[in-house]
Amino acid sequence: MVQSGKYLGMPYLVRRSKKEVFDYLKDRILKRVNGWKEKKLFATGREVLIKAVVQSISTYVMNCFQLPNSLCLEIDAIVSRYWWGQREDTRKIYWKKWDFLCSQKRVGGLGFRCLKDFNIAMLAKQGWQLLKYPNTLLGQLLKAKYFPHTSFLEVGCGECIRIVGDKWIHKPTAFQVIAPPINLPAESNVSLLIDRDRTCWNENLIRSNFLPMDAEVWNLSPLRNLVLFYGDESNLSLIVALCWGIWQRRNQGPLLRDRVVRWYAPAEGWFKINFDGVRFKELQTVGVGVIIRNLIGEVMAAMSKQLPFWIDADCAEAFAAAKAIELVKDLGFYDIILEGDSLDIVKALREDVKLLSEYGHLVSQVAAASQLLRCFQVCHVGRMGNMLAHGLARMARGLDHQLVWMEEVPQALLEVLLLMLFVNVFCFCLVSI
Known part of the structure; x- marks a missing residue:
């Protein structure tokens, strides 16, 4: 040989x-x-x-x-x-x-x-070529060898992958589980390890059937679950385009944390509450949106509500901040970071003075409620880092009552959540290079 x-x-x-x-x-x-x-x-x-x-x-x-x-x-x-x-x-x-x-x-x-x-x-450029020109000779050859039943980067549900014998986990150099599952049939497929009701891995089943070193290989984070279940072909094309855009921007100069407009996770034990307000001129109403997330980006709660009156932009943002604090009190969170994209409102919330402006009473209301919290901070973020709260505020258009989602976001904003999580992970990898 x-x-x-x-x-x-x-x-x-x-x-x-x-x-x-x-x-x-x-x-x-x-x-x-x-x-x-x-x-x-x-x-x-x-x-x-x-x-x-x-x-x-x-x-x-x-x-x-x-x-x-x-x-x-x-x-x-x-x-x-x-x-x-x-x-x-x-x-x-x-x-x-x-x-x-x-x-x-x-x-x-x-x-x-x-x-x-x-x-x-x-x-990555070769991967882009496979997505854009799948019928080339090279594309057909790679498809026949590596992904004959799916398209490039397509995420499946594990119905055709055997737990034992197939290479499917990220664990060099074998890419296989070391020992067969204890309480599952020998020919079981990966789909049995998925909890479809909660759209995530069945962690208890995995840890009770596999060796600890095998169980730890599963990435049980919400990001991996989100990509696994909602990463259809159209979303993956957006993700690839997003990767390329971020890479291009990185090549134009150092990609530093403080120069990237994105959502930053809070410290352990803290919760970040993003708020936003929008105005619907034709309806003469205002929409407010609030979303609460934890250290790893998991959604704790989300809220969308329409206010049946017409106010200026700063007042709309102040009302959103007040509704955010109200939601925090109802849910029992005590260590929070309040974050919005209105610099005027953020500055007003940070200053311990009585304002005579139109939204001064709302700022005072937020300040009074924050005294009941254990830890409280106020931060400013650009619009790109506040996309979910902005989307929730826009969803309030035409609502006649307040909507609250617990541990999830509306289906219409699921793709936005996926892209924001992916941007966070990808930017962190680039900064770490």
């Missing part, structure tokens, strides 16, 4: 040690860089050589394979040493981190590629 070899510059047999297989890329780059070290080049010349030659050597391979993180870091280190002019007999000072040099020039960087990030982007 042939143990190694290349076709069109890429290995056609990938063994278990991917680092050993792709180590030739590092050798090629190191050889090229060592040949340049003897040349007296200015910084501009070194920059051109790095971008046009060194960082393009691995591009073709990264279109098809995910390189080991350790290999990407080693290659980045080689390029970084060359940039700062370090040789074997001398050491230079690294005036800036490599991550900073990989940011765009308009924000102070040099536009170098972080190989790990670029590798993921190239593979």
Whole structure:
């Protein structure tokens, strides 16, 4: 049997040690860089050589394979040493981190590629091609081998996947459960492990039938459940487009936590209450929306109500804040963060003074109610981070009574909740890179 070899510059047999297989890329780059070290080049010349030659050597391979993180870091280190002019007999000072040099020039960087990030982007591009052009020769080949009965990224319900024998859990390198279930038939399918009434994994059944190391592999978080049950093909297309948009924005500059307009989870033991108010000019009424979520983004409660009178925008926001505090008191939450997208109302709630404005009595009402709480904070967020509360406020149009949802959101806002949770997870991963 042939143990190694290349076709069109890429290995056609990938063994278990991917680092050993792709180590030739590092050798090629190191050889090229060592040949340049003897040349007296200015910084501009070194920059051109790095971008046009060194960082393009691995591009073709990264279109098809995910390189080991350790290999990407080693290659980045080689390029970084060359940039700062370090040789074997001398050491230079690294005036800036490599991550900073990989940011765009308009924000102070040099536009170098972080190989790990670029590798993921190239593979994501291949996934986009499979979604956009599924009938190509490559698309048909991959479908026949990896997902013959579904479409790319389609999430199933486990009716055709065996618990034992099929590779279906994220657990390298076997991707299978170690031991068969204790109290389930040997040929059971994954669908038996799903609680369809609560739309989540049946955690008690899983923990009573599998070894602890197998049970922990299941991601029992609400986000995973939400993707599992509501991630149809149209939603997945939106998610892929969203991923690409976030990635493009990241490449335009450092994606920092304080620059991303999104919903941030509260600390453990706290609950975040988002509120918003909208005006319906043709009806001469106002709608208010409130949503309460915990540390992991689970919805504790949601409320939508129409107020049968016409007021200005600030008053509408103040009424929404008052209704939010009223809902909090009714449900018995004591450590809360009140968050809205009206900067004027947030500032008024933060200041401990009596206001003479039209909404001053509403601010005083919220302040008085907050005294009965154990811990109380007020935060401002942009509209994009307040989308669910805004959607609930708009749903109040035409309502003749208050609607409250416990531990769920209306079906019309389920996709918004999914996208907000996905943005939070994806942004956190990008910031952590």
